[in-house]
Amino acid sequence: MGDARAVTEAYLQIFRNVPAAGPGVCRICHTGTGGPSGLCVTCAVTTQGLYRHTEHVVPVSLCVRDGDGAQLHAIVTRRRDPPGSVRRVPFLAATVARFHRAHATCLTRLAGGPFTMVTTLPGTRLDRPIEVFGPMPRIVDMVGDLRGLHRPVLMAGSAQAAENLARRRSDERAFQVLGRVDGARVLLVDDLFVSGAHVQSAASALYLAGARAVVALVIARLVFPRACGDTARLWERACAERFDFDRCCRAGAPTVDRATDFG
Numbered sequence: 001m002g003d004a005r006a007v008t009e010a011y012l013q014i015f016r017n018v019p020a021a022g023p024g025v026c027r028i029c030h031t032g033t034g035g036p037s038g039l040c041v042t043c044a045v046t047t048q049g050l051y052r053h054t055e056h057v058v059p060v061s062l063c064v065r066d067g068d069g070a071q072l073h074a075i076v077t078r079r080r081d082p083p084g085s086v087r088r089v090p091f092l093a094a095t096v097a098r099f100h101r102a103h104a105t106c107l108t109r110l111a112g113g114p115f116t117m118v119t120t121l122p123g124t125r126l127d128r129p130i131e132v133f134g135p136m137p138r139i140v141d142m143v144g145d146l147r148g149l150h151r152p153v154l155m156a157g158s159a160q161a162a163e164n165l166a167r168r169r170s171d172e173r174a175f176q177v178l179g180r181v182d183g184a185r186v187l188l189v190d191d192l193f194v195s196g197a198h199v200q201s202a203a204s205a206l207y208l209a210g211a212r213a214v215v216a217l218v219i220a221r222l223v224f225p226r227a228c229g230d231t232a233r234l235w236e237r238a239c240a241e242r243f244d245f246d247r248c249c250r251a252g253a254p255t256v257d258r259a260t261d262f263g
């Protein structure tokens with residue numbers, strides 16, 4: 001692919017900085033918590049009932065569905081191409097490439113060591129047009145730093161579990177892992193994070209199949225500024241700032257190993 005920096009630099013205005021976890025900001029998904037808990041209401045729900053969820057969701061950018069800040073959402077959900085001549089898939093690949101390069105060290109630290117696998121979510125979304133060949137595998141294969149580790153190990157699971165996902169309830173049976181992934185440190189790359197039901201269900205399926213660590217890199221984290229005062233404030237702040245690909249929302253976060261492993 002071309003120079004990821006050159007491709008994305010002209011579009012910085014469509015991205016919004018993701019705030020670091022802290023008071024009022026969810027430690028998993030980085031939206032507003034609306035209360036004293038370290039988790040937002042949605043993460044409190046989507047991390048329940050699973051074998052194991054991931055604490056590590058690293059979004060490139062926040063986005064909203066309407067108005068100022070909705071452009072990235074429209075691109076990710078295939079309603080629109082980026083402005084200008086650049087096409088959607090190469091644009092999103094450049095976005096992932098530039099962000100991953102800037103945050104390779106912190107992503108690796110969150111995983112407790114170098115990644116051994118990069119994978120993507122298969123299309124199980126009932127709330128979206130069915131696309132036989134989803135864009136995420138193509139996007140990952142356009143990123144030089146990721147394509148060598150790309151393994152399409154996640155398959156759609158039971159239809160009933162997929163219905164649960166469509167209702168934003170996590171269900172690890174919504175995904176099947178092809179074979180075992182014992183000891184793998186997995187970078188799970190997805191385009192849009194709404195409730196986290198998909199990412200958390202996939203993380204749990206990967207852990208059940210033997211993964212040692214799962215870190216999710218998502219392009220766009222959809223937020224609802226009217227959901228609570230914390231989200232309204234962080235969105236307002238994000239819109240007032242210049243976007244910076246190098247800014248890190250995970251600085252100081254504990255690693256998977258420190259949080260869960262010992263010995």
Ligand SMILES: [Zn+2]
Pocket residue numbers: 026027028029030031039040041042043044
């Ligand atoms: Zn959350």
Ligand SMILES: [Zn+2]
Pocket residue numbers: 102103106107247248249250251
């Ligand atoms: Zn980072």
